Amino acid sequence: MAHPMKLSLALLLCVVGACVARNSEFSIVGYSEEDLSSHDRIVELFERWLAKHQKAYASFEEKLHRFEVFKDNLKHIDEINREVTSYWLGLNEFADLTHEEFKAAYLGLSPPPARRSSSSRSFRYEDINAGDLPKSVDWRKKGAVTDVKNQGQCGSCWAFSTVAAVEGINAIMTGNLTALSEQELIDCSVDGNNGCNGGMMDYAFSYIASSGGLHTEEAYPYLMEEGSCGDGKKSESEAVAISGYEDVPANDEQSLIKALAHQPISVAIEASGRHFQFYSGGVYDGPCGAQLDHGVAAVGYGSDKGKGHDYIVVKNSWGDKWGEKGYIRMKRGTGKGEGLCGINKMASYPTKDN
Numbered sequence: 594m595a596h597p598m599k600l601s602l603a604l605l606l607c608v609v610g611a612c613v614a615r616n617s618e619f620s621i622v623g624y625s626e627e628d629l630s631s632h633d634r635i636v637e638l639f640e641r642w643l644a645k646h647q648k649a650y651a652s653f654e655e656k657l658h659r660f661e662v663f664k665d666n667l668k669h670i671d672e673i674n675r676e677v678t679s680y681w682l683g684l685n686e687f688a689d690l691t692h693e694e695f696k697a698a699y700l701g702l703s704p705p706p707a708r709r710s711s712s713s714r715s716f717r718y719e720d721i722n723a724g725d726l727p728k729s730v731d732w733r734k735k736g737a738v739t740d741v742k743n744q745g746q747c748g749s750c751w752a753f754s755t756v757a758a759v760e761g762i763n764a765i766m767t768g769n770l771t772a773l774s775e776q777e778l779i780d781c782s783v784d785g786n787n788g789c790n791g792g793m794m795d796y797a798f799s800y801i802a803s804s805g806g807l808h809t810e811e812a813y814p815y816l817m818e819e820g821s822c823g824d825g826k827k828s829e830s831e832a833v834a835i836s837g838y839e840d841v842p843a844n845d846e847q848s849l850i851k852a853l854a855h856q857p858i859s860v861a862i863e864a865s866g867r868h869f870q871f872y873s874g875g876v877y878d879g880p881c882g883a884q885l886d887h888g889v890a891a892v893g894y895g896s897d898k899g900k901g902h903d904y905i906v907v908k909n910s911w912g913d914k915w916g917e918k919g920y921i922r923m924k925r926g927t928g929k930g931e932g933l934c935g936i937n938k939m940a941s942y943p944t945k946d947n
């Protein structure tokens with residue numbers, strides 16, 4: 594019992610210290626100063642968290658183990674919230690998972706050693722004058738982004754990233770915003786992709802362009818596991834086709850913004866940092882490296898006027914309880930070519946010509 598004692602003590606000392614910031618954000622971060630004031634209060638907090646997220650464990654031993662993990666995460670979250678000002682972490686539904694468990698379950702990008710040659714494809718937004726770009730763009734407000742989805746414990750982020758970009762260009766070109774099927778990609782896009790064990794957005798675009806298109810989410814619903822191609826299809830729907838895809842020139846944020854001003858873009862990032870697991874809001878500015886391991890979709894950009902932070906709005910696939918209703922604002926203009934968490938390294942988008 595030495596460890597719990599030590600932990601409560603450490604938290605208690607923090608409360609005695611001058612740490613009264615973020616009063617208004619308690620509802621977002623999921624705990625208050627008082628919750629950290631004693632072991633009993635942390636137990637109560639854990640029970641409330643269990644009820645809120647409808648968690649149940651198979652045994653009492655498992656519950657005890659999860660409580661230890663929860664406490665360790667809580668300590669981490671609170672430490673970071675005291676240190677960092679531009680964003681904050683919270684007790685979200687991942688608070689009973691160790692960071693190793695989280696990384697193993699919720700990512701799923703497997704970048705090849707090098708991009709497949711893209712010499713045959715061009716970058717259609719190359720000649721856009723940067724000075725003509727709007728100061729901010731939000732594809733959610735323009736009806737080109739579907740509701741946030743949840744990949745669950747399957748390394749299928751690549752499929753969600755792909756589908757978000759296809760839903761976007763389809764909405765822009767046809768005016769019809771329809772949720773499309775990730776499951777179809779998991780089951781059928783197997784050239785280079787590996788279902789719940791990872792994949793790449795470019796391979797998925799290539800599959801969609803050559804297969805005639807993707808069916809709707811409703812017709813081919815998500816199962817969170819691999820199936821055989823076509824088996825998961827519940828009903829017929831018209832397939833949404835694309836013409837092909839193009840890569841955004843790597844490590845060039847200006848190019849990414851040019852493309853993003855025209856459509857939602859598939860991007861890859863390093864999301865395996867522990868801060869990502871608990872990100873709950875604000876403009877994220879690290880820490881993270883650029884070892885790409887997660888596929889997401891950039892759906893806008895803008896600036897936080899008060900704080901002078903420029904950011905890219907990113908749609909994740911970890912449900913709408915994570916981050917800012919499922920989204921994260923990631924700092925741009927970091928001065929590094931690869932961008933924050935490598936976001937400028939491997940961006941691409943589907944094309945749909947009429």
Ligand SMILES: *[C@@H]1O[C@H](CO)[C@@H](O)[C@H](O)[C@H]1NC(C)=O
Pocket residue numbers: 769770771809830831832833
């Ligand atoms: C929108 O597209 C989907 C998929 O192709 C189709 O099933 C649906 O009927 C379309 N809706 C409208 C209003 O055209």
